[in-house]
Amino acid sequence: MKRLLYAFLIAASASIFIVQAKAQVIVIANPSVKASEVSKNDLKDVFTGASTSLGGASVVPVLLKAGTAHEEFLQAYIGKNDTAYRAGWRSLVFSGQGSMPKSLDSDTAVVDFVTHNPGAIGYIGKATPHEGVKVLAVK
Amino acid sequence: MTRLLAGAIVLALGVIPATAQSLDDLNIQIHGYATQGFLYTNQNNAFTTKSSDGSPAWSEVVVNVTAQPIPKLRVGVQARYFLLGNFGNEITLDWADADYKVNDKFGVRVGKVKIPSNLFNETQDIDPSYVWALLPQSVYTLPDRDSQLSLYGGVAYGTLKLGNNLGKLEYRGWGGYQVIPSSDGYWIALREAGMNLPNGLSGINTGAALHWRTPLTGLMIGGSDIRRPAWSSPLTFAPAPGVMLTGSMDVKAFNEWAVFGIYEKDKLMIAGEYNRLAPGITMSFPNMPIPFPIDKRQWYGMASYKVTGKFTAGIYDSQQINRALPLSTGPARFSKDWVVSGRYDFNQFLYAKAEEHFIDGTDNYFDTNLNPNGVKPTTNLTILKMGVSF
Numbered sequence: 001m002k003r004l005l006y007a008f009l010i011a012a013s014a015s016i017f018i019v020q021a022k023a024q025v026i027v028i029a030n031p032s033v034k035a036s037e038v039s040k041n042d043l044k045d046v047f048t049g050a051s052t053s054l055g056g057a058s059v060v061p062v063l064l065k066a067g068t069a070h071e072e073f074l075q076a077y078i079g080k081n082d083t084a085y086r087a088g089w090r091s092l093v094f095s096g097q098g099s100m101p102k103s104l105d106s107d108t109a110v111v112d113f114v115t116h117n118p119g120a121i122g123y124i125g126k127a128t129p130h131e132g133v134k135v136l137a138v139k
Numbered sequence: 140m141t142r143l144l145a146g147a148i149v150l151a152l153g154v155i156p157a158t159a160q161s162l163d164d165l166n167i168q169i170h171g172y173a174t175q176g177f178l179y180t181n182q183n184n185a186f187t188t189k190s191s192d193g194s195p196a197w198s199e200v201v202v203n204v205t206a207q208p209i210p211k212l213r214v215g216v217q218a219r220y221f222l223l224g225n226f227g228n229e230i231t232l233d234w235a236d237a238d239y240k241v242n243d244k245f246g247v248r249v250g251k252v253k254i255p256s257n258l259f260n261e262t263q264d265i266d267p268s269y270v271w272a273l274l275p276q277s278v279y280t281l282p283d284r285d286s287q288l289s290l291y292g293g294v295a296y297g298t299l300k301l302g303n304n305l306g307k308l309e310y311r312g313w314g315g316y317q318v319i320p321s322s323d324g325y326w327i328a329l330r331e332a333g334m335n336l337p338n339g340l341s342g343i344n345t346g347a348a349l350h351w352r353t354p355l356t357g358l359m360i361g362g363s364d365i366r367r368p369a370w371s372s373p374l375t376f377a378p379a380p381g382v383m384l385t386g387s388m389d390v391k392a393f394n395e396w397a398v399f400g401i402y403e404k405d406k407l408m409i410a411g412e413y414n415r416l417a418p419g420i421t422m423s424f425p426n427m428p429i430p431f432p433i434d435k436r437q438w439y440g441m442a443s444y445k446v447t448g449k450f451t452a453g454i455y456d457s458q459q460i461n462r463a464l465p466l467s468t469g470p471a472r473f474s475k476d477w478v479v480s481g482r483y484d485f486n487q488f489l490y491a492k493a494e495e496h497f498i499d500g501t502d503n504y505f506d507t508n509l510n511p512n513g514v515k516p517t518t519n520l521t522i523l524k525m526g527v528s529f
């Protein structure tokens with residue numbers, strides 16, 4: 001019984017950690033993007049190349065090359081790891097259906113790109129300063 | 140065709156400076172991948188290789204260049220080197236198109252475009268994108284893959300949101316001119332029988348596909364239909380040394396339809412497809428009609444599971460039966476293939492695949508020249524493959 005209790009506590013701690021991890025990444029967009037919130041499905045469509053618009057306006061996704069925010073974003077909103085995610089994009093690239101989104105080195109580079117490109121949408125760690133962009137609430 | 144391509148490249152090179160845009164503005168991207176396969180069969184030689192001795196004669200190299208001068212317009216070209224046993228060993232144009240996407244509801248692609256039929260036709264040649272070393276051969280036959288991939292024409296596409304939480308409907312409609320060149324793997328059996336289509340076989344190909352992204356997240360159900368009007372081409376036949384007959388191959392108008400579905404949830408993927416191929420083909424020589432009976436029912440069911448972040452395991456069962464052949468033809472009338480597969484991704488660029496096929500029947504995989512003593516009814520095929528992409 002004690003073992004079962006320990007297992008439950010470990011699982012509960014892990015789930016709390018996962019919830020906290022999800023909260024550490026935020027979705028940002030250029031102020032030209034009219035939407036102020038986005039559904040998880042629409043966000044997934046934009047970042048997997050299935051859609052190029054949000055709320056009727058064109059958007060351009062931008063990615064992080066690697067890092068904690070990147071892994072957390074993929075885990076929370078795409079449901080794939082980095083290898084599987086990029087394999088999906090390669091299907092579009094090699095079948096002539098899409099171009100790979102820009103991948104940037106750092107959170108600050110993503111903020112800079114999103115700030116200066118109308119329609120741009122990206123994700124960063126919550127702690128990264130992000131003046132000049134809007135934060136989209138994910139429903 | 141080569142001149143047309145050269146002209147297009149010269150035109151593109153002329154246009155790029157004229158736009159006075161930087162390379163970054165044009166969003167030029169270069170991507171590619173290369174794979175090397177190794178085949179081993181316990182008996183029979185498969186895919187025109189000497190696989191019963193172990194054969195590395197399966198190589199592919201693909202390079203593509205795309206540019207996006209304005210957000211809604213993308214242009215690109217992709218070339219491929221393909222070697223499989225005794226055929227291929229040449230560089231071909233996969234696709235070269237301009238894609239203008241007005242919005243999510245409507246876009247159009249023109250040039251040499253991929254045919255968006257079936258579940259995987261557009262992506263069946265993109266090895267880095269799937270688990271398997273070989274897709275189910277009942278539907279996605281490797282030797283004649285390239286000629287089924289694309290046509291010269293256009294595709295209209297889009298996604299429509301259905302109200303009342305009914306999901307989304309993706310549509311594709313296409314039309315154009317499809318060419319199956321004389322060197323294509325489709326004609327291996329004919330060539331080995333002494334026949335040749337000097338001009339290949341070509342004609343109009345139109346069709347449509349619908350994919351319903353259902354309200355159940357991850358579930359897509361769809362169908363496609365290809366319509367080919369009558370095709371005809373000269374055919375030669377050398378039944379004996381010094382004897383050459385000239386005739387024709389005539390294909391009556393026919394439809395090729397398919398229904399399919401795929402469910403993807405977290406680490407799990409389940410998919411299946413059924414399709415029927417029944418072209419009315421006649422080969423005619425003076426006083427010598429040769430029947431070419433085909434009425435194939437082809438299907439598969441597959442599942443894969445991502446065991447760890449780097450390792451994915453999968454299985455599928457792929458079957459086909461040619462009902463136009465009499466029962467007396469035995470194993471030549473069908474092919475059943477049970478497959479166990481694994482893929483390991485070392486990183487986002489490099490991967491390896493291992494796969495075992497348990498094949499019953501001989502309606503697929505095997506040619507005559509490399510199996511001069513006949514084909515035995517069952518075969519185990521082992522495939523090892525390495526791939527790199529960027």
